[in-house]
Amino acid sequence: MPHMKPTIREWILLIGIALIAFQVWFVLGYPEFAFVDLSVDRNKAVEKAQSYLASRAVNPREYIKAATFLTDDWSDRYLQKTIGFKGEKAFIQKHGFELFSWKVRFFKELSKEEYAVAVSPKTGAIIGFKHLIEDTESRPPIDKEKALARAREFLGNTIGLDLGEYNFHAESVRKYDNRTDYSFSWEKKGVYIPWRKNEGYAKLLIGATISGNEVREYYVHVLDIPEKFHRYIENQMTSGEYLSTISFVALLVLLAWSIYFVVKRQHTFVVRACRKLYFGLIVFLVLINLVYIVNNIQGIMMGYATTARMSAYLGLYFLRLCVNIIFISIAFVMPGLAGESIRSEVLPEKPHASFLHYVRSSWLNRSLGHSVLLGYLVFFVMLGLQAGIFCIGQRYLGVWKEWLMLSQLSSSYVPFVSAFVVGINASLNEEVIFRLFGVSWGKKYFKHIALGIFFSAFLWGMGHARYAIFPTWFRGVEVTLLGCFLGFIFIRYGLLTVLIAHYLFDVFWGSAAYIFGHSSPFLFGGSLVIFALPLCFAVVAYLANKNEKENDIVLALTSTQHYNLRILKAFLEIRKSQGADARLLKEELLRHNWDPLLIELGIKDVF
Template sequence: MKLNRITWTAAFFISLLSFVAWFRFSYPQLEFVNFSVDRAMAMRIARDYLAQRGEDSASLRTAIVSGSDESANRYLQKTIGFDGLIRFVRENDFDLFYWIVRFFKENEKEECRVVISSASGEIISFQHTIDENEARPPLEREEAKHRAIEFLKSNFYFDLEQYTIQGDLETVLDNRSDFFFSWQRKDIHIPWDKDENAGTGKLLMGVKITGDEVLSFSKNMFRVPDQFNRYLARMQNTGNILSGIIHIFYLAIFTSAIFYMIVRRNHLAMHATKRFYIGLMIFSFALSLLSAINQLQNIIFQYGTTMSFRTYFWQFSVNTIVNALFISVSLFMPSLAGEALHYQVFKEKTSGSFLHYVRSTFFSRDMTQAVVLGYFVCIVMLGIQSLIVKVGQQQAGVWIEHAWMNNLSTAYWPFLAAFTIGFKASFTEELMYRLFAISFGRKIFKSTLAAVVISSLIWGFSHSSYPVFPMWFRGIEVTCLGLFLSFVYLRYGIIPTIVGHYLFDVFWNCSEYIFGASQPFYFYSSLSVLLLPLLWGCAAFLVNKKAVVKPMRWRLNKHQIYNLEVLKTYLNAHKEKFCHQSPYALREEISSHGWDVAVVDYALKDLGMIQEEE
C-alpha cells in the first residue's frame, strides 16, 4: 500500500482540524485531573494516620485502590455542566478523585479504610468498622456532639455558622451507643429538576462517635437526591436493554463465524494464517493473566472476610483463567473465518487482512506508511468524538463520567493496563466487526454499504452500557466512529485500522497521566505505550524487506509428505483417467476417498493439474 502525496496532505489537514476540535472541547476534561499523590505516598500517609490512632498497621493486610465520587460527578455535570463541575471542585475544596487504603485481617469483621486526596494527600474520610458487640465507654449525646464539632474544627477548619445540622442519629447496641452527626452547607442547594419536591444536591460533613473514639468522618460528602438516583437507574436500564438486544446480534455474528470456520476449515487462507492467529491468541491469553496480576490490589480490596483469603484467591484465579481463555478463543475463531471470507469477497483488497502480510512481510516501508496513517486515524477519531459529544452536551444534555480512570490508577503499572485494553479491544473488535462482519455482510446482502452500516451499528450500540448519559448516546457516538473505521479499513487496510483503534483506547486510558498532574513515571510510561506502534513502524522502515507475496501452500508433516509421494505416483500413472475433469471436481473426488485435502492440493499443484493460489 503506497500512499500518494495528496492522501498524506489530506490526512494531515483533517488531523489538524480534528486535533483543534479535541483540544477545544475535550482537553479541559483532563486538565483538572490531579494525581500528584501516587500509590506509595498514599500508603505512607494512611499508615502514619493509623499509627497516630495507636493502630499497628504492620499486623494487618492492606489493599489500595483509586476511587472517584461518581454520584457527585454525574449529578454536577447534569445540573451545572462540566465547567460548573470544575468550578464547584475548586471553590469548595471538593475531591473528586482519591485513594482508598483498606486495612483488615482475614476472617475478621474489624477493618479500617482511609480515604486520601489524590491531589493534596489530605485524609478526607475515614471509617473504622468494628463488631456490633464490641464494648465502648458510655457517652451522652451532647458530649458526643461536642466532640464531633471539635474534631471537625481542629481537622477541617469547620465553621458552624456556615452549616446547619442535617443528621443526628443515635444507634443503641448491646455494649455501646454510636452517634452520627452531619452538617449541611447553608449556601449549597443544587436542584436538578423544575419540580421543587424533586430534591437538591447538598454538601455535608459528618462524624461518627462511639465512646472516646471517632469511628468515621468525612470532610465533604455530596448528597444526591433519591429521585435523581431513581431517574438515573431508569436511564441505566435503557442502556442495559439496548446492550442486551445488541448482544443477540453479536452472538449471531459470533455463531456465524464459528459455523463458517468449521464449514471452510480446509480453506487455504485459514491454513496460511492459522499460526499467526494462534500466536496472537496465546499472547492475548498471557496478557489477560498479566492484567489480572496487575490489578491484584483491586482483587485484594474486594475480598470479603467471611471466607479464607486462600479460597477467595483460588476462586478468582479459576474465573480469571476461564475468562482469559474465552476472550482468546473469541479472537481466534472470527479471525480465521474473516480471513477466508475476505479472500473470497474482497480478493482485490489484499491489505484488508493479515493474510497479505503473512504471505509477504510485516517489515516493509509499506507497513511503516500504514502505521503512521494509524496515528492520523486516531487523531481524526478524537476529533469526531469531541464534536459529537459537544453537540450531545448542547442538544441532549449528555454528560460523561470519569470512572474509567479508577481501574488504571489502581493497577501497579497503569501503562500496562492501558496497553492491555488497547491491544485486546483493537484486535478483538476490528477482526470481528471489520474483517469478518463486513466481509460476511457483503456476502449476505451483496452490498458493502449495508455491511458497513449494520456492522457499525452493532459495534456502536454494544457500548450502550458505558457510563455516558443518556446511555443511548454512546451507541450513536461509537457507531459514527465505526463508520469512519470501516472507511479506513476498506480504503487502506487492516493495519491503520487496528493501530488507530489501539491508539484511541490507549490515549483515553493514559490521558489523565499525560495532561493532568501526575508523577513523572506515569507520564513517561504512558507516552511509551503510545509510541509502541511507531517503534514497529521505524523497525519496518529500517529493515525494509521487499513485499513479495508468496504463493499459498500447505505446510506438511512427515506423514503427509509420505502420502504426497504416494498420491503423486498414482496420479502420474493414471493421468488419462483424470485429464477431462475440472480442477474442483478432481479435488473433491480424491478428497472423498479419505485423502487429506492438504496432500491433494499439493499433489495437484506439483503436477500442474491446478494453479497456485494468488
C-alpha cells in the first residue's frame, strides 16, 4: 500500500498554517531570546578564571578544572512570577543582573581545598569567587571592624562598586579552631520586590567573606528571595512529581504488557521483520549517548565530591549509566516491536504509521522525502501552538518557565552536538512509545482512534509535569495538547513525519539561544547544521527515488510460516463452507495467538 501522500491543497494549507504559526512564535516567543548574550564561551570563561586565580598568586595548573554553565533558577522564577517576563528583562538591564553565569571549579582529588570562580557569559567579568578550605586551616587574627573595612575596600575599589548605592544588610561571624570568618552583605537601595502581602521582599545583595587577610568569598548582585516563595515552589514541584510518578507507573505497566506481548508474538512476521531494525537503533542510541557523555564530561566532573577517589566516583557513575542503558533499551525495543505488531493488526490501512513499511520497501524514496518536509511544517505549527498556549497561560493563569535546556546544554564542549543527541533520543523514544505503541494500543483496547490518541497524549503530557514550568500541571496540559496534535499527524501522515517534527522541536529549544541570542559564529553555524540534517536526508531520498512498493510478504515467510499458512487456509476453507463470517474468524484466530499477517493472507486467499 502506498504512502499517505498529502494533496496539493493539503500542502498549501500546511505551508500557510506553518507560516502563521511561525509568525505567532516570533511575536510571542522570540523576545525571550533577545536579551540572551553568550558572547563568552566555555574556553574564554576558563581563561578568565585562570587569570583571576593567577592574580591571587594561585597556580591554576596545579588543580583539576571543570566549567559548567548555570542559570539562576530561583531568581528567574521569582522575577517572572512577581514582575513578569518584560519586568524581568527590564530589571536585568537596569541593574546589570546576571541571570546566567559560568562556574569554573579548580580542585584536587581527596582535598577539601578548592576554588570556584563565577564568570559573566556576557562580559567575561568575574562576578563571584569562593575559596573553600579546611575547617582547621589557620588565618591571622583580625577584628570585625578591620574585616568590615577590608570588605568595603575590596568591593568598592577592587570590584568597582559604588557602596553609596547600597545599605548595610547583614553580618555574621563564624569561629573555627584556628581562625574567625566574617561575612558582610549590602542591599541595593530601592530594590524591594514583594512576594505577597506581608510575606517578604526580594533584595539585590552584594557581599564578601573575610578570613584573616584574605577575601575568601565574594558575590555581586545575588537576589535574596523570601522563604515563603521557596516553600511555594517546593510545593509546586511536589505536585508535579506526583503527576509525573503516576504517569511513570502507568508507563511501567504498559512496558510490562509490551514485554509479555512481544514474547508471545516473537515468531510472527512483523516482530521478525522489525527485530533487526530496532536492535540496530539501540546500538545507534547507545553510541550517540556515549558521545553525549564525553561531550558533557565537564558536568560530570563538577559533581565530583573530593571526599572519595576520582576512580570510585567515575566507576559508580558509569555503573549506573550501564543500568540506565539496559532499562532504556528494553523500554524502547519492547514497546516498539509491540507497536509494530499491533499497528499491523488494528491499522492495516496505515502502513506509513510504522517502520515496517520502510523495512519492506526502501528508506530512500520520494514519499519519505515528503514525510521529512512535512515534519518541518509540523514543527513550525508546534512552535506557534506552544507559544499560543503559553501566552494564554501567562496572561490568565500566572504561568512561567525556566531556561532549563540552555543551562543543560551550554556546559558541553560542543553544545549543538548535545542538542542533536537530545533531539534524537526524545524523538525516537517518545514517538515510538507514545505514538506507534500508545496510539495503536489505545485503538486496540478503546476501539476508537480518537481515544487512543488522547490516551497516549495524556500519558505523555503528565510525564512532563515535573519539568520547570509553573504551575506544574500546566506543563502536563500543554504537552497533552501537543500530543493530541501529533497523534492526528501520526495517523494522517505517518510515524516519520512526527518523528522529524519532534526532533526539530527539541533541537530548536536546545539551540535557539545560539541562533537568536548573541553567541559565537561556531555555535550559530553548528546549530543551523543540526537543524538542517533531516532536510539533507530528504534531498538524498528524493534524488535516490527508489521503488516504494512493499515486498511480497509471502516471499519473506519462513518454511514454518508457509506450513502454518497452508494449515490455516485448509481450516478457513472448512469454516467458509460452514457459512462462517470472515471478520468473526479473524477475531477467533487472533484470540488464539495466530500471526495477524498470516490471518490476513489466509482470509484474502480464501474469502
